Each structure stands twice: as C-alpha cells, then as structure tokens.
Amino acid sequence: MGNSVAYPVHRTTDPVEAYARARLLCGLLERRYERVRVGAELSTVADVRRMAALLPDAVYDRTQVREDPVTGAILPFEADVRTATDAELAAEVPLDFSCTDLPAGVAEEEFVRAVGAGPASVGWEGRWPDEPELGSYASPKYDGVQLVLNSDECEWSRQVSGVHTVYVHVTSLGDPGRAERLAAAIGGSVLGEPERGC
Template sequence: MSNDIAYPVFRTPDLTLAMSAARRLMDFGRREYSEVSVSAELRSVAEVRRVAYELPGAWFRGQEEFGEFDGVPFEDQPALVVGVQAPGLPTDPSAYEGRLPVECSLLDQPVGSIEDAFTAVTGPNIGEIRWASLCWPDAPEAGFGGESKHAEVTLLLNTRTRDLDEPANDHTVLVHIRSAIVSGRQTREPYAHWLAEQAGLTIIGPGQRL
C-alpha cells in the first residue's frame, strides 16, 4: 500500500489563472480514461439552494453528530445525511439544523465536463477540483520512472490546504506523486519539481499529505 503527497506549484487570487495552470499540468498527464471530481463546503441554506439550482446533478450531504444514527437503519436516516441529489434536497429550513456545512460533490466525471460550471457557482466557498487517473511519464534525466496510481492534480479553491479547513483569499494548484520516505526524507520530491517544470511551474511550498 502506498500514499500520495501533493506539492503546491502555483497560487493566485485570480481563478482564471489558477485554472489555466492546473489544466496545463493536468494535460501533461492526461489520458483518455482520466476523470475529474469536484466538491465544495456550503455553509448556509441559501448557498445550498443556490448551488443546487445551478448544479442539479450534484450530490449533497450534511453533517451528523458522532454516533447520532448508531443502530438506525440506513433507509430511516435523513436523506440529507446519507446523501441526496439536488432535486431531493429538503425544502424545510429546519432540516438543515445541525447539518451545516453541507458538502456538495460530483465525482468521477469526464475531464472538461464540469470544471467551468463548478467554478462559476463556487463563489467564496471552499472547494476543490481534482483530476485523477492521470499518468506521469518517465523522467530518465532526473532518474525517476513514471507513475499512475498517485498521478493527480488538485485545484484548491479559497483555501491552501487539502483538509479544506482554512479559508484563504486565493487558489492553489497541487501536483500529486507517490510518497516515498527514506530516513525522514521524501526521496521522490525531485520528481515533483521535474513535473512542475514541464508545465512551466515550480514548487512553492512543502508537500501536503492526508
């Protein structure tokens, strides 16, 4: 079993520039089977309704207290807790009490099918766009073989962390590679530098792991 590590390679308050950089890097490893997933944290009922109107195919899932539904059959749990598509969202505002923030997501979509619509409605909300099933090529001049399992690109919206827990006034592009720690050192970090350079980018901070 292996894990990934993601290095920031670009940061800007300009979403158009951030998206351009992310796509440039993603295109370097894109394959016909590559996919994109998006998600955002919505902190008010008004925002949930607004985004649901714009993205009717998205799924929404609210928060629950630890152990709140222990022993409760899945079919008897609130739709907002187990996950529901936009048309099935509760209309009663009281259904959202204790459920905010609500996570909105669209997973495993064709590349290019959802990114622009998602960024258009995200607004100030924290979110991410993650392109997966990429394939990074060999870098023989740098002494590294390619990889596919952890070949991903993430665009963080209004945050700088993969935990999506710290609001920011800018957007960050991350390049993902396999984590390989030897004697406390990431031995594949130079490969991340090489990948960034191929898209005209550069590592601007320490790697992030989940």
C-alpha cells in the same frame, strides 16, 4: 490520487487563473483519466442551490454529524436539495458536496465559478510521463493535479477565503524534482513543504 505526496505549485486570489494553471498541468499528463472528482463545503443556501443546479445527482451530507437526542443514533441527511425549501436548507448548512464520477471536461470550469466562500477541490487523475534519465517514473495510482479553492491545504480542511492553490500529486514517496519541473512548466515553483495527498 490515493495517499500521494502533493506539492503546492501555484497560489493566487483569482480562481479562474488557478483553474487555467491546473488545466495547463493536466495537459502535461501523459494520460489523463476520464473521470474528475469535485467536492466542496457549502455554507449557504445559495451555495447549495448553485451546486444542485449544476450537478443535481451529487452526494450531499452534513458537515457535522447530528445525533438523535434520545437514542444517540446518527441522523442521516435525507433532504432532497433540489426540492427542499430555503428554510429547510438553512437548517442544514453547512453541507458537504461531492461528485466522484464527473466526466472530464463536462463541468469543472462551471464548478469553479459556482463555488462560494467555502473550501472546495477539483482533482484530475492520470499518469505523468516516465523520465528515466532523471530517475523519475510514473505512478498511475498517485499521479494527478488538484485545484483547491478557498484553502491553502491539500486536504482543504482549513478555510482561507480567496486563496486558491494548485497541487501536483506524485508517488507515495514524493518526487521533488518532478514537482519542480512541473511547476516551472506553468511559470511557478514549489511553494512549500510537500503534503499528504487525499
């Protein structure tokens, strides 16, 4: 979704409800791309185990950079999360988890159910329909839907456990009218200021 403008259109404490609203929005895309992006901050060994079982080939990395105490070189994360012991994983968490090439419809709902208390995101990209009578046109590079779990920010840099937010992404210049219409279509409204999409 590039550097889109993102509008929060639904917020709830129920992740399953948030997922359902996001899927309703996906149904309004004129065209939805075949791949989905998911990511999460995994703060416990149990979080890592659930994600490794669900998406074993995803990318894992340390949330915070670690340096060699002698050389100052950045130490890469090299553990295999599928075979590492609990003690080895406990020494590494929190970890960032990402999968940018998940086939749509394969594991998004399971991902939402598997997320722990850390912030996470599911992003569907596509193309909103043109609405020339309203001066609103698709922007395929930026259009899409994003579900952010355990955060009230599009970039999910701030953890807010138990708060789940659905965003619509539009052009790089914003389109508040489209955002309002999309929000109304799922029984919501634009909940705050637009944010810079990720």
